[in-house]
Structures are given as structure tokens and as C-alpha cells.
Amino acid sequence: MRRRPLLLEPTFLASIVVVLILPVVLPSVAMATEALIFVIASLGCTLLLGYVGLLSFGQAIFFGVGAYACGLALIHLGASAWGGLLAAAVISLAAGLVVGGLVTQRRGIYFVMLTLACSQMFYFIAYAMEDITGGDNGLLNVPRPPLLVFETTLLTLRTPMSFYTFAAIVFLCIYLFLQRLVSSPFGSALVAVRENEDRALAMGYNTRLFKIAAFAISAVVTGIAGALYALFLNFAPLSNIEVSMGERIIIMTILGGTGSLFGSVLGGTFYVLLGNLLSAIWPRWLLVLGLILIVVASYLRGGLLSGVNWIVEKGRGWGILRSFAVRAWSATFRIRTPPRAQP
Amino acid sequence: MNLYLIQVFNGLGIGMIYFLIAVGLTIIFGIMNFVNFAHGAFYLLGAYACYAIADLTGNFWLALVLGPVAVGIGGWLGERYFLSRLYRVPHMYQILVTLGLALVIQEMAVLIWGPIGKPIAPPEVFRGVMIFGNFAYPKYRLFLIGFTAILALALWLLLERTRYGAVLRAGTESTEMVSLLGINIFRVYSMTFALGAFLAGLAGVLAAPIRGAEPFMGPDALVIAFVVVVVGGLGSFAGALVGGIVVGIVQSVMSSFWSEGANIMIYVAMALVILLRPHGLLGRA
Numbered sequence: 001m002r003r004r005p006l007l008l009e010p011t012f013l014a015s016i017v018v019v020l021i022l023p024v025v026l027p028s029v030a031m032a033t034e035a036l037i038f039v040i041a042s043l044g045c046t047l048l049l050g051y052v053g054l055l056s057f058g059q060a061i062f063f064g065v066g067a068y069a070c071g072l073a074l075i076h077l078g079a080s081a082w083g084g085l086l087a088a089a090v091i092s093l094a095a096g097l098v099v100g101g102l103v104t105q106r107r108g109i110y111f112v113m114l115t116l117a118c119s120q121m122f123y124f125i126a127y128a129m130e131d132i133t134g135g136d137n138g139l140l141n142v143p144r145p146p147l148l149v150f151e152t153t154l155l156t157l158r159t160p161m162s163f164y165t166f167a168a169i170v171f172l173c174i175y176l177f178l179q180r181l182v183s184s185p186f187g188s189a190l191v192a193v194r195e196n197e198d199r200a201l202a203m204g205y206n207t208r209l210f211k212i213a214a215f216a217i218s219a220v221v222t223g224i225a226g227a228l229y230a231l232f233l234n235f236a237p238l239s240n241i242e243v244s245m246g247e248r249i250i251i252m253t254i255l256g257g258t259g260s261l262f263g264s265v266l267g268g269t270f271y272v273l274l275g276n277l278l279s280a281i282w283p284r285w286l287l288v289l290g291l292i293l294i295v296v297a298s299y300l301r302g303g304l305l306s307g308v309n310w311i312v313e314k315g316r317g318w319g320i321l322r323s324f325a326v327r328a329w330s331a332t333f334r335i336r337t338p339p340r341a342q343p
Numbered sequence: 344m345n346l347y348l349i350q351v352f353n354g355l356g357i358g359m360i361y362f363l364i365a366v367g368l369t370i371i372f373g374i375m376n377f378v379n380f381a382h383g384a385f386y387l388l389g390a391y392a393c394y395a396i397a398d399l400t401g402n403f404w405l406a407l408v409l410g411p412v413a414v415g416i417g418g419w420l421g422e423r424y425f426l427s428r429l430y431r432v433p434h435m436y437q438i439l440v441t442l443g444l445a446l447v448i449q450e451m452a453v454l455i456w457g458p459i460g461k462p463i464a465p466p467e468v469f470r471g472v473m474i475f476g477n478f479a480y481p482k483y484r485l486f487l488i489g490f491t492a493i494l495a496l497a498l499w500l501l502l503e504r505t506r507y508g509a510v511l512r513a514g515t516e517s518t519e520m521v522s523l524l525g526i527n528i529f530r531v532y533s534m535t536f537a538l539g540a541f542l543a544g545l546a547g548v549l550a551a552p553i554r555g556a557e558p559f560m561g562p563d564a565l566v567i568a569f570v571v572v573v574v575g576g577l578g579s580f581a582g583a584l585v586g587g588i589v590v591g592i593v594q595s596v597m598s599s600f601w602s603e604g605a606n607i608m609i610y611v612a613m614a615l616v617i618l619l620r621p622h623g624l625l626g627r628a
Contacts, residue, residue, distance in 0.1 A: 121610030290446030297439035
């Protein structure tokens with residue numbers, strides 16, 4: 001089968017469309033930026049959950065570490081915005097390798113429990129290192145320097161739209177990278193680990209190394225999201241590294257659906273929109289979120305992605321135009337079987 | 344020296360509470376092969392049940408009896424009519440559904456009792472300290488250690504010396520075989536789930552006079568229970584007991600050396616156990 005050119009990958013084109021319409025459709029550009037940031041965090045989680053079948057409750061580690069690394073690089077080293085992202089990527093890579101090396105010692109449910117425990121450990125470390133992270137108060141006054149390319153100002157990052165553009169560029173680059181990664185032989189090996197780890201092992205793949213690699217890549221992606229969040233807020237709160245942040249990232253990933261990277265785009269956007277709208281009306285909106293999670297995990301295992309797919313399937317045969325749209329849609333967002341639990 | 348002795352005793356008391364939470368988690372996992380992320384929420388419900396009953400009647404002992412029973416019945420109903428539908432689905436979705444359930448319970452607690460924690464006084468008899476020579480120790484904590492030790496013994500007898508315990512242990516080996524022998528395995532599931540919920544609720548009630556009732560205590564308790572289970576080895580009673588006491592004592596003793604770091608040390612201990620003995624101190628390979 002001939003591979004489509006990467007840039008013409010339908011879900012990538014759809015992501016470009018989403019990036020263009022988000023600031024128009026959502027109530028504010030700031031909300032669109034927040035949505036994109038969480039979409040990036042969720043992409044990291046989709047790589048692990050959808051492709052390797054690893055349910056990690058530790059994504060908050062990398063989100064928080066990325067935010068701190070970026071903030072500290074900007075405050076103490078006077079780094080540029082790119083430098084901040086780079087610092088976040090490097091430090092989260094290191095954290096990802098350490099945590100990944102530890103948690104992949106065990107499989108299945110133990111893996112899940114270990115990620116949760118590691119997440120709590122990093123929270124307490126961040127809390128205890130008050131001199132560096134600001135402890136409970138968070139890391140304050142993270143600057144937002146203008147974005148330079150070869151000495152010329154590309155984006156000032158002063159206005160919401162300018163910062164949104166920056167986030168959108170980062171998001172599209174990461175999306176392309178992950179799209180390329182999952183369609184490579186490396187991506188196929190990850191899926192093999194998900195489907196049957198023992199068989200992949202028997203075929204000569206060092207599955208643990210593949211899992212650590214996926215964990216580290218996911219950490220970098222999530223760390224960059226954290227860095228953007230720190231730049232966005234001008235502040236890196238302690239809540240970034242709380243266990244509940246990891247739960248949030250998992251919940252939005254599941255809501256979107258883990259069958260394709262595009263699920264993250266749906267899930268992250270939906271979560272941020274829902275969260276902002278509901279929390280404005282009712283402070284206990286997490287109650288609603290819990291109920292939604294129960295319903296999705298019980299009845300709609302493919303997430304929103306499969307919901308959209310189902311609606312489109314029902315529309316089959318309503319005229320040539322419709323069916324063309326349907327074909328295009330289902331060719332684009334065909335759902336793979338949801339990841340299986342490990343034995 | 345006295346200070347460390349006191350911290351060891353404190354750790355023993357807290358560790359026994361961790362044991363009660365973890366042992367429920369571990370027996371539920373043992374037979375149903377299912378990790379219950381709402382287990383911390385049962386602990387939370389126990390603490391609030393204690394607050395509600397003690398507030399209403401002014402009697403801690405009534406709360407100690409009724410609170411865990413109420414949580415146990417809640418767990419039984421939840422398993423029977425809701426969670427039992429999930430046995431066929433992959434683990435991941437069971438985790439997510441119970442995570443959703445935990446969120447719902449937590450937010451309900453905030454709605455009913457407000458976001459600020461409630462203090463709970465220890466019972467009249469056990470207020471104040473007991474003096475042993477030049478060594479003073481809170482009476483309630485002594486009661487806690489004694490009571491939980493008796494409880495652990497009773498639980499051990501239940502698991503090792505009764506028919507239900509035999510079925511439960513057999514079910515941990517092979518549920519299929521047990522049901523082929525003519526035992527209604529689904530009833531055992533419900534019973535076990537109710538027992539686990541009861542024990543978590545009991546832990547909540549017992550911890551309430553020390554730590555109060557606070558709506559966000561559930562996830563912390565859950566994570567600690569995971570650490571206990573990872574340190575001790577999942578699926579074993581003794582593992583939960585050893586793990587609970589080790590974690591409790593590490594946390595307490597470290598808090599007198601380095602108070603901010605006490606919580607970190609628990610996880611360092613866990614990481615060491617994982618690296619040196621991946622299946623836990625008492626776990627089977």
C-alpha cells in the first residue's frame with residue numbers, strides 16, 4: 001500500500017481546520033489556546049493508551065515538570081520562548097526515562113498503580129522544594145518574551161491571538177511528528193506490544209525498551225504542553241503536578257477516543273469547553289464529569305470519535321453527496337478496536 | 344530516644360489504618376481481578392459517616408458500628424446492581440468507571456458537607472494521654488493499635504478458618520474451578536466487595552478522630568493503599584499487613600527527621616522495593 005504524503009494525511013488536514021476555526025467558535029481566544037494546550041497533553045496520553053495500551057496516571061508529572069522547567073529557564077536563564085520549550089522537552093525527557101524505567105518493571109494493574117504512586121511522589125517533591133518551585137504558591141512571574149526567528153520578531157506573544165498562533169504552530173508540529181511516528185515501523189511495534197506483549201517479546205522485540213521509549217516520547221509531548229501552559233498563565237501552579245491533573249488528562253483522552261490521534265483533538269477541546277462552561281455555572285461540575293466518564297466508559301468505549309463515526313454511519317445512503325462525505329469521513333476516522341487490557 | 348519510640352507507635356497506628364484500606368483492595372483484586380479506584384471514596388464515606396453519626400447522636404461507638412456497616416451495604420448494592428455489569432469489559436474501563444464513581448462520591452461529599460474538613464473528637468474514654476513513667480502517649484492512638492490488632496486477627500481467622508475464607512482463597516487461585524464446584528461465585532463477589540467496602544469504611548471511621556473528615560482525602564488514601572499493596576505484594580493478607588506497617592512507620596519516623604520529606608520517603612521506599620523485589624516483599628512471582 002502506498003503511503004499518503006504526511007502533510008496530506010486527512011486527520012492532519014482536519015487538525016488544521018480545527019486550529020483555524022477554534023478561536024472563532026469558542027467564546028474566547030484564551031479558551032481556544034487552553035484547549036490546544038490540553039489537546040497536546042492529551043496527544044501524549046493517546047500515544048501511550050491508544051497505541052501501546054498503557055494507562056498512565058502519571059502524565060501530571062511531565063505536565064508539571066515541563067511547566068517548571070520552562071518557567072525556571074525563562075526566569076533564571078533569561079531563555080527565549082523556544083529555549084523554554086526546549087528546556088521543558090529535555091527535562092521531561094529525563095523524567096520520562098527515569099519514571100518509565102521504574103514503572104515498566106511491572107505490567108498490567110501494577111503498572112497503573114505505580115504510575116499513580118510516582119505521580120504522587122513528584123507532587124510531594126515539588127511541594128517540598130519550595131525554594132525552586134515556589135511550593136504551594138506556585139512559580140510566579142513567568143515572563144513571556146517575544147518569539148524571535150533570526151533576530152526578527154515573528155510573534156510578539158503579547159496579544160491572545162499572537163500566543164494562540166504560537167500554540168497552534170507547536171500543536172501542528174507535534175501532531176505531524178506523532179502521526180509520522182505511529183505510521184512508522186516503530187509505531188507498528190508499539191501496537192504489537194499493545195495487542196500481545198508476550199508474542200512481541202517472543203518475536204525478538206525488547207518490549208520494555210519500546211515501552212520506555214513510548215513513555216519518554218509521551219513525556220516530552222506532555223512536558224511541552226506544560227511549558228505552553230506556564231507561558232500562557234505567566235505562572236506555574238502546584239496543581240499542574242497534582243494527581244488530579246493526570247486524571248484530567250486521562251479523562252479528556254478517553255472522552256475523545258483513543259482509536260486515533262484525532263480523538264485527542266476532540267477530547268481536549270470538548271473537555272476545556274465543558275469545563276469552562278460548567279464551572280461558570282456550578283462549582284461542583286466535576287460531579288457531571290464523573291457521570292460522563294462512567295457513561296463513556298460503559299457505553300461509548302471509542303469516545304466521541306466513535307460517536308461521530310456512528311452518526312456518520314447512520315447517514316449512509318442519503319444521496320451521492322452525502323455518501324461521498326460519509327466515505328471521506330469514515331476513511332479518515334476509521335476506528336480501530338479499543339486497546340485491550342493487559343493480562 | 345523517646346521521640347522515636349513515639350513515632351514508631353504513631354506509625355503502627357497509622358499503618359494499621361493503611362492495612363485496613365489495602366486489605367480490602369487486595370482481596371477484591373484477588374478474587375475479581377479488578378482494581379477498585381473508588382476504594383479511597385469508601386474510606387472518605389467512612390470518615391463522613393463517622394462525622395454525621397457522631398454529630399447527630401454524640402456517640403462515637405455508634406458511629407464505629409453503624410458507619411462501616413452503612414459503607415459495606417453501599418458497596419454491596421453498588422457491586423450488585425452496577426459494577427457487576429462490568430466484569431466482562433477490559434480492566435481499563437473498570438478503572439475508568441470506578442474513577443468516575445470516586446469523583447461523583449467526592450463531589451457529593453462536598454455538596455453535602457461543604458469543602459472544608461470537619462474535625463471529629465475521639466470518644467470520651469480515650470481523650471487525653473496515658474502516662475507510662477516518663478513516657479506519655481495519647482489514649483486514642485493506643486486504643487487504635489489494640490483495636491486494629493484484634494481486627495486483623497479476626498480478619499485472619501475469617502480468611503483462614505471459615506468456609507467463606509476457604510472459598511475466597513480458592514477463588515483467588517481459580518474462580519472458574521470454584522464455580523464449577525457448585526459455588527455461586529457472583530454471591531462471593533458481592534460479599535467480598537461488601538467486606539472490602541466495610542473495611543475501608545472502618546478505616547475511615549477509625550482515622551477520623553486523628554485526621555478529621557475532609558472531602559479530598561479519598562485519592563490520597565487510594566494512592567497510599569497502592570503503595571502498601573506494591574510494597575507488600577498484591578493479593579495477600581500478610582503482604583497488606585506488612586506493607587501497611589512498613590509504610591506507616593517509614594512515614595511517621597521520617598516526619599521527625601525531615602517533615603516535608605516524610606511523604607517522599609514512602610515513595611522512595613516503594614521504588615526501592617520495586618527495584619530489588621519486583622513482586623513485593625511477600626509477593627509471589
